[in-house]
Amino acid sequence: GAGVSQSPSNKVTEKGKDVELRCDPISGHTALYWYRQRLGQGLEFLIYFQGNSAPDKSGLPSDRFSAERTGESVSTLTIQRTQQEDSAVYLCASSLRWGYEQYFGPGTRLTVT
């Protein structure tokens, strides 16, 4: 079946602009996660959605970052007023439910110039 998809695959933006990243999870997966991976670094948790529960936003690095999810489908991660330190690969993952193995998308490479 189809895996997790993300778009765009690459995004170059100017400092100060807003960007929106999209994630389509595996159908039937109730949990969805966003991570950030800086060059040569490990994965940094950003936010997690489980069904209709309130999301866990504990990993969001600043109030410039926000995310939404419609039911158990598509999620968007928005970064406002982008800064150069936001340059990274943003990875989305989904799992059947919390605690189960996570399946990752290919990521969106964001470059802020």
Place this chain on the structure above:
Amino acid sequence: EDQVTQSPEALRLQEGESSSLNCSYTVSGLRGLFWYRQDPGKGPEFLFTLYSAGEEKEKERLKATLTKKESFLHITAPKPEDSATYLCAVQAGAQKLVFGQGTRLTINP
């Protein structure tokens, strides 16, 4: 604070030369330990989940084992296509996954 440390950071092997990657962790109440493989420019690919000490899982040339303090990913007679970064992650209780920094494995033909 939950911590995950992987070693070595990088490992070069000749094709057919078996070795092990280590993942040491300190968590309260381990719920699960996960191994992933990540190829350059791609998202991590799920390999194994281990839940309790003594558990082992195998897939092709890979075998993952778990103790109360660490996990090993054993690679037997590796091939060049096994070259990748291997990530370990732990989940404790209701907490989020905590990832290690990864081991970059290179298999030379």
